[in-house]
Amino acid sequence: MSRRKTLLGVLRALPTYVILSLVGAFMLVPFLWMVTTSLKPSGTTFSYPPDLIPDTFDFGNYVNLFTLAPFGTYVLNSVVVTTVTVVGQVAFCASAAYGFARLSFAGSKSIFVLFLATMMIPFQVTMIPLFLIVFKLGWVNTYQGLIVPGISSAFAIFLLRQAFLTIPRDYQDAARIDGAGEFTVFFRIFLPLVKPALATVAVFAFMGTWNDLLWPLLIGRDEDMRTVELGLAYFNVTSSAYEQPNWPLMMAASVVSLLPVVLVYLCAQRYFVAGISLSGVKG
Amino acid sequence: MTSAVEARAGSDAPTGQRPARRRRRRRNERVGYLFILPATAHLVLFALVPILFSLYLSFHEWTSPSFLEAPFVGLDNYVSLFSDDPFWHAMYNTAYYTVLSVPIGMAVSLALAVVVNQKLRGVNVFRAVFFMPVITSWVAVSVIWITLLSPDAGLVNYLFRLLHLPQQNWLDDPHTAMFAIVLINTWKTAGFSMVIWLAGLQAVPRELLEAASIDGAGKWRQFWNVTLPLLAPTTIFLVITGVIGGFQVFTPMYVITEGGPLGATDVAVYHIYQRAFEEFSMGYASAQAWVLFAVIFVVTLLQLWFIRRRGESNLI
Numbered sequence: 001m002s003r004r005k006t007l008l009g010v011l012r013a014l015p016t017y018v019i020l021s022l023v024g025a026f027m028l029v030p031f032l033w034m035v036t037t038s039l040k041p042s043g044t045t046f047s048y049p050p051d052l053i054p055d056t057f058d059f060g061n062y063v064n065l066f067t068l069a070p071f072g073t074y075v076l077n078s079v080v081v082t083t084v085t086v087v088g089q090v091a092f093c094a095s096a097a098y099g100f101a102r103l104s105f106a107g108s109k110s111i112f113v114l115f116l117a118t119m120m121i122p123f124q125v126t127m128i129p130l131f132l133i134v135f136k137l138g139w140v141n142t143y144q145g146l147i148v149p150g151i152s153s154a155f156a157i158f159l160l161r162q163a164f165l166t167i168p169r170d171y172q173d174a175a176r177i178d179g180a181g182e183f184t185v186f187f188r189i190f191l192p193l194v195k196p197a198l199a200t201v202a203v204f205a206f207m208g209t210w211n212d213l214l215w216p217l218l219i220g221r222d223e224d225m226r227t228v229e230l231g232l233a234y235f236n237v238t239s240s241a242y243e244q245p246n247w248p249l250m251m252a253a254s255v256v257s258l259l260p261v262v263l264v265y266l267c268a269q270r271y272f273v274a275g276i277s278l279s280g281v282k283g
Numbered sequence: 284m285t286s287a288v289e290a291r292a293g294s295d296a297p298t299g300q301r302p303a304r305r306r307r308r309r310r311n312e313r314v315g316y317l318f319i320l321p322a323t324a325h326l327v328l329f330a331l332v333p334i335l336f337s338l339y340l341s342f343h344e345w346t347s348p349s350f351l352e353a354p355f356v357g358l359d360n361y362v363s364l365f366s367d368d369p370f371w372h373a374m375y376n377t378a379y380y381t382v383l384s385v386p387i388g389m390a391v392s393l394a395l396a397v398v399v400n401q402k403l404r405g406v407n408v409f410r411a412v413f414f415m416p417v418i419t420s421w422v423a424v425s426v427i428w429i430t431l432l433s434p435d436a437g438l439v440n441y442l443f444r445l446l447h448l449p450q451q452n453w454l455d456d457p458h459t460a461m462f463a464i465v466l467i468n469t470w471k472t473a474g475f476s477m478v479i480w481l482a483g484l485q486a487v488p489r490e491l492l493e494a495a496s497i498d499g500a501g502k503w504r505q506f507w508n509v510t511l512p513l514l515a516p517t518t519i520f521l522v523i524t525g526v527i528g529g530f531q532v533f534t535p536m537y538v539i540t541e542g543g544p545l546g547a548t549d550v551a552v553y554h555i556y557q558r559a560f561e562e563f564s565m566g567y568a569s570a571q572a573w574v575l576f577a578v579i580f581v582v583t584l585l586q587l588w589f590i591r592r593r594g595e596s597n598l599i
Contacts, residue, residue, distance in 0.1 A: 013403055020398060024412045027470070030427050031415065033438060037430065050438050092322045099318030103311060111323060118330040122531055122579065124552050125572045128559045129336035130329065152325040182314040211420035213534050218560060229422045233538050236426055247430050254423040265418045269411070272418075276478045 038062070038251035061252035071253060073224055074231035081146045081216075081227060082209045088151035089205040090198055096152075097160030098186050102172060112161075115154040123214070131218050145219040146227070150209060156201045159275070163197035164190060200275035203268045210261060228257045337569050345566035353566065360570035370571060372546060373554035374578070376461065380550060381529030384465045389521055391469055392476035397506070399477070400484045414474040421471070425538035428467045429454065454540055457547035464535050464548060476521055483517035484510070523586055530579045551575045 032052060039057045042064055065071040099105075100112045130149055139145030167190060175185045191198070216230040226234065232253050236245060265272060341360055345353040364370060399410050416424065431438050432453040440450050453463045487510055495505045511518075533552040536542055542549035542557075555575065559568035 096322035105315030
């Protein structure tokens, strides 16, 4: 009985599954193409008809990536820049958000509004003066230059402030009566309570920094200060100018650039989706 | 919504406190400033100063990053901007991209959301698959699609041949290049909007749909007359943020087409980037950036005005 029912349900849902699979294929085939192309011999021009699954797998591109091109340096740069940015953003924004949400001091409201107001000015307006400031500080081609401008985010402060506001005031009072100082209250009581929001901020900071192109493009001018994304973009831009681009090598580079992101996404999927829904629902 | 909590947070307001209490309050104030100091210092140095500096730049002729000579030119940058045809061509391309990409992206992502909103076995796997392009960087997406759209060896033209459709020169043809980027954008961002639509769809009360169904409304009628109107806040959010994002598009044009062919995909931010960092006219490029911001701002205000005029002011 119940088995027949599930069978019927599956049959009725069949058209939906067909649609889902078609769209799913449309979403996934480009990734499959990327992976299989990266396993073709270096410098191969494409065959016709295109073979989605090659006859032989050649991992030479991955070796070349780290021996012929300084891709190892790019990966190291991306890891350093992203790690410091994520840790910095969580620290800066959590403490500021706590200050705005839970501590009273003169001018708190207006300073917070100032933060929100800067969110309206697009990066394109500030990138030129920001570059000039970083240039003046002598930070072009340095880690500081790549990291410091992105180490705090008004959006993250806003998101964390909302999280802190939901915690009942009694927690704060109880701890104070027990003689805990403000910093203890912050570290021991409030931070653990907003862990999901902190994870959301960390994941957003990670994705935003690892995948960013425009700022590294301005600051990472020397080859040894390029990030993975910038290195990949330069592979493309420079190769097409003189010669046929080495697609298999570039696809291998794309795969490497994607791996950390996919890993983080798989581990922190729900924080990611939660963050997006939150930003959407707030409107 | 938050005001009740805020009111409570600020409720130890002073009314005739004992000195000890007042001293504690003052210490609390100092602690408060301490907490916001790092982020506020960062805000001043890397957001407020650049904004003011950008305004300053736009009134000067600044042609090298060396800080030496930057003569004040008043409104000259803005005046010459008005007869700068390539800039307005880039603005036109930006608007064209936005007008195409926002509705297409929203329609596709809404369709996806409706499909994956059903209670089906394994639907979470599909949601995750649709989200894959979202987490992929624009650079990697660009590199992948350059090869997929390659005229002789790409997968897309191969499929077109199988289906007896005409071969396209996708990215090298000024007529199709922007459209190709719009399609790539749809592929990349549909999963993101889908998640936002989903949150909206899940907030639609079941009883309303059931009531409509009892009244004889089919699935299609239910969707158009019940679900879609209730999704208005989500729709408005996606239109407004989508238009803002569309006006700021940069990376695909930089990596895929370099603004070409024949300037067909030269969009505002790419144009500004080239003025500032390839020609080093930083003053002029700053003026362009402010004009772009002003356009985005006015377009956003117009949308809000339009929504309000339609009597949906409770939604914003």
